[in-house]
Amino acid sequence: MATSFLQKYQLQNHQLLLPKKQCVTYALYALIALAFLHYLLFYPASASGKSVVVAQVQEQVAAVASARVDAREQLLPPAPPPPFNQGDEALRNPQAKEEVPAPPPCDYSDGEWVPDARPPLYNGTSCGTIKDGQNCMAHGRPDTGYLYWRWRPRRCELPPFSPEALLRWLRNKHLGFVGDSLARNQAESLLCLLASRSAPELVHRDGEGNASRRFVFREFNATVSVFWSPFLVKVIEKSEHAGVGARRHNNVFLDAFDERWMSQLGDLDAAVLSVGHWFLIPGVYHDAGKVVACHGCEELNHTETDFFGVFKDAIHRTLAEVIRRQQHGHGEKKKKEKVVAVTTFSPAHFEGDWDKAGACPKKRPYRNGEKGLGYTESEMRKTVVEAVRAAGEAAGSGLRFVALDVTNLANLRPDGHPGPYMSKDPFAGGEAGERRVQNDCVHWCMPGPVDTFNEILLQTILR
Structure with a gap:
């Protein structure tokens, strides 16, 4: 017109x-x-x-x-102006480019699992860093459908994991995973993903069961460490074996930090923190020399409390200590820029007794709306998201906090756990029937849904 x-x-x-x-x-x-x-x-x-x-x-x-x-x-009428070009405007006004709002970050937590025919980057035999209990392929899990799904966010794209991209970013850097066995699960997933491009070399191990380890990718001078710290703060862990003098509760000290990893913070360029499930285990919580909470301790002379308050306290105090040590560091440690990612709570999927066949029998993901988050999962997730937001507002330059919000996508994957295949050939003697067999419906098969955690981690780091 x-x-x-x-x-x-x-x-x-x-x-x-x-x-x-x-x-x-x-x-x-x-x-x-x-x-x-x-x-x-x-x-x-x-x-x-x-x-x-x-x-x-x-x-x-x-x-x-x-x-x-x-x-x-x-x-003659004046000639019409040339069509608007943002590049021309930027030349006329150097501030014009800055005034254009950047697109919001991708919300990877909102999406759905869709079928994907592409095979995973590794398998149960091609990667030597998989913990035995999560090696579902090597342990004889017969179905493989759980391998062929990908997470599709609603409003953005989640690219497939690129080992080359992360190794380039990690060149001459040190990435540490800190937390419980799910932190280790995610760390081993990342090591296997990267091993499809460059083989990692184990250079250090420490603790019971080699809970803390360090790997180096020589080609890139890149380091990935795993630090065992199930509460992030100081803890005297309960005894695994019963008997006289055995500790039946974890003793957690909220006013002291776990220096096994915190003392290494200055050497890290990126840290991924992941805790949660150990707070559900019976524990006594101390602060300033007093017992402030007790969970699952009916036989002790303490008032029973829930674990949400102490979980929140431990997360907030840990992130505040990270900020304090970054601000008071010396030399190169203070100058080093750092990314701190906190993985949100990853739900378990027990549908029966943990030691009975069929504890987590699903063979496909839940559809959206088929299974919502429970109260515990929602509160644990909310605590992490809010703590990360508060830490980000308090942090100075050179320190970035992000939440790896995986709770929803993990909640929809009841098919991704080892189940009875945490042990090799659990039904070698025939069908289980009523026979008791140990099940793992908490950790993730590798390869499996936990690889998606690291797809999100890669995009978060590169953003």
Whole structure:
């Protein structure tokens, strides 16, 4: 519509110009004649005089022609402006580019699991860092459908994991996973994903069952460490074996930090913290020399409390201590930029007794709306998200906090746990029936849904 209007407007003005154009032409001819007559009457007929007159006549003709052009341009409508170009605007106004709002970060927590025929980057035999209990392939799990799903966010894309991209970022850097066995599960998933591009070398191990380990990718001078710290703060863990003097509760000290990993914080370029399930285990919580909470301790002379308050306290205090140590660091430790990611609570999927066949029997993901989050999962997730937000507001430059919000996507994957295949060939003697068999419906098969945690971690780090 605007184009037809401009065409009609220009046509009308062109028609109006025709008479004026003729008038200007006639005026030009008249002036030329007068100039020639002036020459005949007042100048001698010499060659030099004629040359001067000719030059004067040419100047007068040029002046008239210029006046004619000016008159015509005044009658023409102005030319329409060129189409707007953001690049041109940026050249005219250097601040224009900064004023354009950046797209919001992707909300990876909101989405659905969709079928995906692509095979995983590794398997149960190609990666030597898988903990035995999560190696579902090697332990004989017969179904493989749990391998062929991918998480699809609703409002953005989650690219497949790129070992090359993370290794490039990790060159000359140190990434540490800190927390409980689910932190280790995620760390081993990342090591296997990266091993599809470059083989890791184990250079250090420590603790019971080698709970803390360090790997180096020599080609990139990249380091990945796993630190065992199931509460992030200091703890005296309960005894695994019963007997006289055995500790049946974890003793957790909220006002002291686990220096097994906290003392290494200055050397880390990125840390992934993941805790939660150990707070559900019976424990006694201390602060400033007093017992402030007790969970699952009916036989002790303490008031029973829930674990939500102490979980929140431990998370907030830990992130505040990270900020304090970053601000009070010295030399290179203070200068080093750091990303601290906190993985939200990963729900379990027990549908029966933990030591009976069929504890987590599902063979496919839940559909959206088929299973919502329970109260415990919602509160644990909420605590982490709010703590990360508060820490991000309090942190100074050089320190970035992010939440790896995996609670919803993990909740929809009851099919991704080892179940009875935490042990090799659990039914080698025949079908289980009523036979007791240990099940793992907490940790994740590898490969499996836990690999998606690291797809999100990669995009979060690169963002």
